[in-house]
Amino acid sequence: MGSDNITIFVGSVQFKTTRSLLKAIDGTLLSDLDETCNQYDKEENVYNFDRDPELFRHILNSYRIKEVHIPRTVCPFVYKKELQFWKIPIQLIAPCCWQYLYESESNLEDLKIVVNEDNNYKTNWNAKNYIFPETNLVPVTEKKQEKEKSSSNEGKDGNMSKVWMFLEEPGSSTAAKIWYYFYIFVVLVSVVLYLIWLDPSFRVPRYLSTLSEDSADVLRLNSSAYNYLKTSLYNEKIMMAGGTDPHPVMFILDVFSFVFFTFELFLSICVCPNKKEYFYDLYNLIKIIVCISMTVTLGLEINKDILKEDLSVARFMIFCRALTSLRLLLIFRLRKIFNSLHIMLVALKHSLKELMLLLFTFLVLVVIYACLIFSAEIESDMFPNTQLTMWWAVITMTTVGYGDFYPVSTFGYIGGVVCAINGIIVLALPIAAIAGVFSNLFSRNSEFQSHKKASEEEKQILAATK
Template sequence: MWTVPKPKYRTGSCGEGEIAVNIGGVRVVLYGDVLSRYPDSRLAELLNCSPGNHEGISSLCDDFDPGRNEFYFDRDPDAFKCIIDVYYFNEIHIKPGICPICFIKEMEFWKIDQSVLDECCKSYLSEKEEELTEIANKVKVILEDLEPDRCVTCTQRCQRFLWRLMEKPGSSRSARVIAIASFLSVLVSAVVMCVGTIPELQVADAEGMLVEHPTLEAIETACMSWFTAEYLLRLASSPHKLHFVLSFMNVVDFMAIVPFYVVLSLTYFGTSSMMELTNVQQAVQALRIMRIARIFKLARHSAGLQTLTFALKRSLKELGLLLLYMSVGIFLFSALAYTLEQSHPETLFRSIPQSFWWAIITMTTVGYGDIYPKTTLGKCNAAVSFLCGVIAIALPIHPIINNFVVYYNKQKVLETAAKHEVELMELKSGRDVRRKKKFM
């Protein structure tokens, strides 16, 4: 509800204690006592400015009509309709369809502090500012790839060339070839690791133990040599080496390379007594299986995997609720199953912790059949448990899908906006060059 009379939209002259402003062709008559609520605003300063002070008036507005006592502003009238709300409600809402960044510039022009924005509009504004920051970062990356080398020393030029070659697949054809080779090496290494476990393809060593075929070992050695050379070149060419080493994906790369050399060292330098230890051999196998972590590097070149990861991060609350519901259901139905099945002489539910496994595979509708109820009440409990499991799993699906779609579309818009920004900058720079040549 309006607590004071609304601003008047009329063509006649304004009365005493009123001020007439023309905002982009829309004439509005405002009350002086209302404008005085914010004495530091532009309209309040204009109200207090004497009619004879033409210099002060011209500094506050774009034009002034002394005959009609009307002040003209070449501003957005729709944004101004939101601006004047602060004089009546002490808060401002950004209407749909108005760019929040442009609206902030309007508030700065009218000398209205951003603290009067409503909380919902502040969150919307912060979201838009984050998008602009992301666009600026993408534009910066694109410009860094396009600009020529300006390094002083030969070492700096070589470092920059290697960095582009190893980290920027779109910078040149050679960088694209290296990215494809890295992608194929990851796949070949994963396939070799899987195929090497097939007994028919393994060979017996001197002690009669089955080991990987020498051909597969040679392929794995070649892949690991490529991974090592790639990691060292990227580390050597990195402008921020500490940040490079601590990066999550680079930690994964390092952990995928190290097991190969640990196994090689144990085999070459280790004593016979050490190699006979079962725990050491199991540790070596565990280290070798860690090379499958190299597959996560594919996420660096896949926008879909990055989007899925972000969607899961944004959906941690929903996933947490899912785990909470499932945990409560597992505890409840496993306890009921243990209690109801105790009357059967051939019960498979020996304890409540053992019943947890049955509750998990039942609520997730896997149902291996290794543990199952035999009493009528136990079967009814099982039916209720898998129905509750289906409902609990289906609840967070929509928020997760929605987060995925929103983030994916947002990334597409940001990439398009960044490319358009770069194109505009190129057009502007070309126009400036032509203008300079024209006046030379």
């Protein structure tokens, strides 16, 4: 074949070009065409390829201009596979097409995150295999073995699986949805109890434990002695917590909440199919912390005299009481129903790099401005140490401005202005990136939910016609 001309049939469409043109990009499939190729037809003296002729027109054009441009009418992933088939290096993609290609890849990665995080993904349908068919290329024999294995496991652990679905998946049944809303109701009641626990209107004389003779029961003291203890030794909240008990109705509701959360936690651990993943889940760890802290606070609430005997025990009770406020986070169980709330949590999870960047940059600037203000105010008594200047820098950069500490010198004023402006800029930039992550995930989730709904409706129509 001494002629430079070459004829190529792609999907029954004829293309005529020259070998010298195809040599413009070395190492590709077209540049190495010869008579030994499997696609060569000796009788017709042509090369046959079963590919898309419309795409090949753009592939051939890449040899003419020595760079790759992706047509906007073609899916970038399809065109990328076409480049791989013709062995054209991806480095030749023109910069004007980078956004079209890599933005699509980024959107696909976000979609994979949404699919993997979908609440009903593991139970209702295999969304991963549905959306990404290449992962579903499993031999029939292997599928049969997996089906037999899953059926045997279902027979063995069927009851535990049903209980787990009842506890964790509100979409699995009507009873599960009722249980789900009842759980949220108990969480809200528990939170309200926490908020009004030390309200004087809901405190009564002590009845949970017997008082010792030397116990400072505020309800047995006269008003002058009570005011003395309140102003000189203790504050009113401590006197209220130690000298009174919650209203019996409040206490009963609090005990019910404790029993409810503990029973649900114990049952979910018993029926959980994967104990390791269960304890790695932050939400489940919060439930464990809440149950432990409620156990401690209820035990010490019944026996308050221990608090009087040992101040460290009283402080420990206050710490545990503060931990019980985490019960409010149990409201995030709503993520199982409100998908947008779940996507917000997923966005935070996948924005750790941006959050760490924000924290690191913020801490560096806090230290810098703390040192500058301390030096600028060295002659004043406003900032006795750098710890207070760091506190001032944090409050100024977040534009809170309590006014408890402030510069009084000219250089201090200048440093304060620069610190406040810099704080706005530093906080705004990473937050925009985090908002971008949420926006992308929210858009991909909307697309996925629409696709999922359409697929389910299609299945129902097909099932009805059979």
